[in-house]
Amino acid sequence: MLRKKYYTALTLLGISLTIMIITVFASFIDQIISANPPEINRDRTLILDKISVYKDGKKTDATPSISFLQKNIKDLQRIETISYFTSREFISFLNGKTTGHALKFTDENFWKITDFEFTEGKAFHVNEVKNGARVAVINEKTKAYFFNENEALGKTFPIQGLSYTVIGVVKSASPFSKVYADVYVPYTTDINIQLTEKAVEGTYNAILLAKTNDLRKVRAELRARMKIKNTVSAADSVKVQAFTSLEQFSKSSSFNDDEPEYGKTAIVVGIVLALFLLIPTISLVNINVTRIGERAEEIGVRKSFGATSGNLVKQLVIENIIITLIGGLIGLGLSVYASQLLVHFINTFDPLFKMPTDSFIISWRVFGFCLFSCLLLGLISGVYPAWKMSRMNVIYALKGGNNL
Known part of the structure; x- marks a missing residue:
């Protein structure tokens, strides 16, 4: 040398x-x-984020509504847990500085599918979701922004003009992940649900934790469920798309429900x-x-x-x-x-x-x-x-x- x-x-x-x-x-x-944490089960965690409605030989692709998801994909035999979520953003103004935050509306099952590390407090539970409690889980970056590294539990901060109480602080997920957010709150506090959610189309996704690693059987059950429970009476058929992170990466330009080709x-x-x-x-x-x-x-x-x-x-x-x-x-x-x-x-x-x-x-x-x-x-x-x-x-x- x-x-x-x-x-x-x-x-x-x-x-x-x-x-x-x-x-x-x-x-x-x-x-x-x-x-990677908190998505330690990515190999059997599917994201359902698209719905395709077929009518008269034409296909319309959209994001499903939460009512459609709750009505049509619950009680699947090959699914262990289902969580519903949507991602939004909100702006805060603090100490003369304007900052944007990633906001996620979700439910109690979200914390069962993921494995976030809590540095303070705990996740919101089923009763808080059911009652629409204005509680929030925040990541460490958001805690430092609003509370200057002081203890955040029990303190409040504003989201879109409403006051939320911090009940938990977690280590942040990767910003490239579907589960990433600065703030997590119960979806029942989403004031835009009535305005944006229709019978079929809306703004919500679902996370499905499969019981099996054979995801082809899970997708086959989803397709069969759509044939039985076609809630769009004016449509010929309905399809849903559910893929793992690896499958979505491999099918980033695809809108159909075919098996991924790597x-x-x-x-x-x-x-x-x-x-x-x-x-x-x-x-x-x-x-x-x-x-x-x-x-x-x-x-x-x-x-x-x-x-x-x-x-x-x-x-x-x-x-x-x-x-x-x-x-x-x-x-x-x-x-x-x-x-x-x-x-x-x-x-x-x-x-x-x-x-x-x-x-x-x-x-x-x-x-x-x-x-x-x-x-x-x-x-x-x-x-x-x-x-x-x-x-x-x-x-x-x-x-x-x-x-x-």
Whole structure:
């Protein structure tokens, strides 16, 4: 590494920037689809957020109403728990500062499906939902904003002109998650229900926690239920869509209820990652060929003393992997600052509703993937130069030249 400091610095820079980009990208994907707290059951948690009404050969897609959901999907045999929710926003003005907050109307089952960590208090229960109690669970960011890190339990704050009492404080979910909000309140306090909710169309979603990992059976039961309970008398048929976070990510542009196909998504993600790795790999290959060429005398001496081509290839590949791992560790460190910079950049477009600075979390899965990327990068960029080196003429190399 100290033989040619310029080449070493160039190599480490290319590797660290590549791993930095891959880490931020992998962290984003991980936050969307992986079973991170509080969504520890993501593999069997389905989000029902679309309804399709078919009439005279035409299809109308919409968000379902809470009355439609409560009437048609309750008591499903393959569902353990169902929760209803909708996401809104509200603006507050405090100490001369205007701030936006993500608000979620939901029910007591929401806390059974998710696994939020409560730092204070507890969740609202069935009686509070039934009675429309103005109680709220807030995240730590909202607590710091309204109450300056002081104890929040029992204190009140305004939401859309109404006063709510804090009964619980939780650690925040990922802002890329369907369950994320700054404030959670009973859906029975939603004053807009009568204005926005119709018999079928509305603004509510449902979270379904399945009893089984075979989600095809769950969707088959949903389709069968819609055939039996068609509440739209003027329609020919009704379909609902319910997918896990991974399935929604794979079907982000789909509006039908077909089984998800992961092939296209895997191909797109693979192409993106390949492009991230391809350009620096080509650069590293060229740099490594140059570095090996400058070590011609060393290689010639080793070969003349009995070192086989296999020994030399192994040495040079291991050296390259070590350099790559060092660059990867630097890239992981840079990714922390790069992710915060990215969040700051995103927040400049919407200063009211700001994402938390720790939105991109480097989990063990992300760390493992980046470690694998480092090894792959080091292996690919080292094999070809090492192979070229193994063909070097010993006599020519001992004279200080190279025939790469």
